[in-house]
Amino acid sequence: MSPTVRATERIQSLDILLNDLAVGTLVRTPGDYNAFNLLPGYRSLDKPPIFSLSLRAADGGLRRDPKPIRGALPPFFANLLPEEKLRAAMEKHHAATVRPGNDFDLLAALGTNLPGAVRALPSDATPVSTGRKPGGNRKVRFSLAGVQMKLSVMKKEGGVTLAVDDEHGQYIAKFPSLTHVGLSENEFAILALAEALGMDVPARELVDTTEFAGVPEEFNIMSSGKVLLVRRFDRTPNGARVHTEDFAQVFGRYPSEKYVGAAYHNIAAALISGVSFDAAIEFVRRLAFAAITGNGDMHLKNWSLLYPGDGRTPVLAPVYDVLSTIPYLPKDGLALSLAGEKSFKALTPERWRDFANRSRLPEGAVITAVAETAAAVRDKWPLLPERDVVPAQVLERIDAHMDEMAKVLDP
Numbered sequence: 001m002s003p004t005v006r007a008t009e010r011i012q013s014l015d016i017l018l019n020d021l022a023v024g025t026l027v028r029t030p031g032d033y034n035a036f037n038l039l040p041g042y043r044s045l046d047k048p049p050i051f052s053l054s055l056r057a058a059d060g061g062l063r064r065d066p067k068p069i070r071g072a073l074p075p076f077f078a079n080l081l082p083e084e085k086l087r088a089a090m091e092k093h094h095a096a097t098v099r100p101g102n103d104f105d106l107l108a109a110l111g112t113n114l115p116g117a118v119r120a121l122p123s124d125a126t127p128v129s130t131g132r133k134p135g136g137n138r139k140v141r142f143s144l145a146g147v148q149m150k151l152s153v154m155k156k157e158g159g160v161t162l163a164v165d166d167e168h169g170q171y172i173a174k175f176p177s178l179t180h181v182g183l184s185e186n187e188f189a190i191l192a193l194a195e196a197l198g199m200d201v202p203a204r205e206l207v208d209t210t211e212f213a214g215v216p217e218e219f220n221i222m223s224s225g226k227v228l229l230v231r232r233f234d235r236t237p238n239g240a241r242v243h244t245e246d247f248a249q250v251f252g253r254y255p256s257e258k259y260v261g262a263a264y265h266n267i268a269a270a271l272i273s274g275v276s277f278d279a280a281i282e283f284v285r286r287l288a289f290a291a292i293t294g295n296g297d298m299h300l301k302n303w304s305l306l307y308p309g310d311g312r313t314p315v316l317a318p319v320y321d322v323l324s325t326i327p328y329l330p331k332d333g334l335a336l337s338l339a340g341e342k343s344f345k346a347l348t349p350e351r352w353r354d355f356a357n358r359s360r361l362p363e364g365a366v367i368t369a370v371a372e373t374a375a376a377v378r379d380k381w382p383l384l385p386e387r388d389v390v391p392a393q394v395l396e397r398i399d400a401h402m403d404e405m406a407k408v409l410d411p
């Protein structure tokens with residue numbers, strides 16, 4: 001029997017699953033209203049796996065369903081989709097079924113391979129069009145947030161293969177930037193430094209762009225240089241999904257609000273109440289790490305929760321997307337405000353104490369976490385083997401920023 005092929009735009013309702021558990025429905029109505037409703041079956045579960053902390057009411061139960069939204073998906077779902085040029089490439093690749101700028105179409109097209117354990121499948125069980133002519137090419141079908149050109153890939157016998165149709169990629173391949181020299185090498189070295197400090201960092205390696213054969217041209221990876229491969233923490237080695245959500249989702253903010261939707265003390269406070277005190281302190285260490293390495297891009301989508309095992313207990317997800325932005329943007333500061341400040345140079349112990357109070361963390365624990373992180377970076381960075389891959393002019397600027405930050409943090 002040949003599968004029924006239909007345009008994604010005709011799909012009006014998506015079943016939302018967490019792995020195999022039906023959680024809710026996402027429906028679009030005439031007039032382009034999008035409504036997400038939890039299923040009574042999910043609501044009646046005793047201790048269900050968590051779909052999103054944003055659905056948790058003050059009493060620990062589930063909130064009422066939100067009102068339908070006109071012309072946009074609810075923030076949780078909008079945050080599952082790629083942004084900017086990655087989105088444009090994915091829209092072009094699925095042009096037969098996806099209208100430009102239409103989040104619902106794109107979610108329907110990519111719904112079998114979303115971040116974490118969420119699946120979005122047509123409610124009438126009609127297979128989504130593959131857009132494939134008999135004998136034609138298979139489709140690249142994955143969704144990852146973020147703006148940088150990336151692919152979800154598998155590694156087989158030393159080579160890198162693109163995950164297509166229902167295949168799951170085990171790695172994220174982040175392609176080099178045409179404008180920012182040594183971006184992959186920079187992220188590779190800063191991830192290695194985070195690991196040297198004892199942080200939880202996925203396995204990664206640098207590979208050459210020539211390893212990638214057969215990538216459709218709309219993904220425009222023709223730039224030269226190294227590609228950063230990072231092991232996906234939301235997929236297990238045997239391909240199972242592990243649920244995850246970023247802090248734009250936790251706070252119900254849209255991707256466009258990732259630099260303004262909350263402050264760092266909001267994340268710390270959410271970690272204390274939703275995860276643990278230790279997770280909040282680990283967050284402080286990573287925040288200090290961002291300040292010391294000159295990373296101005298730790299917005300709401302660069303921090304996530306992971307829901308391993310039975311999916312009921314969130315943990316702080318491993319470190320990802322950390323690099324020094326200072327070599328490219330010398331005037332850069334923090335992505336979100338820390339006790340009302342974004343400038344790296346303003347991050348004195350006094351500022352961290354203010355941040356501790358806003359977060360409801362003990363001042364002493366915050367000051368110690370910051371000081372220990374600074375000392376560990378001073379110890380580990382000069383001897384880190386991965387420094388050697390970073391272009392000299394980039395390295396010089398990172399080193400100079402670290403020297404300045406040592407004085408700021410310990411005046």
Ligand SMILES: Nc1ncnc2c1ncn2[C@@H]1O[C@H](COP(=O)(O)OP(=O)(O)OP(=O)(O)O)[C@@H](O)[C@H]1O
Binds near residue numbers: 144145231233234
């Ligand atoms: N190792 C990983 N395992 C699973 N998911 C990941 C991993 N690294 C990143 N992600 C997810 O993929 C998204 C995009 O990755 P990343 O943040 O590295 O890309 P980016 O394009 O550089 O982002 P930005 O827009 O912040 O610059 C992240 O927001 C996160 O949801």
Ligand SMILES: [Mg+2]
Binds near residue numbers: 147301302321
């Ligand atoms: Mg990112």
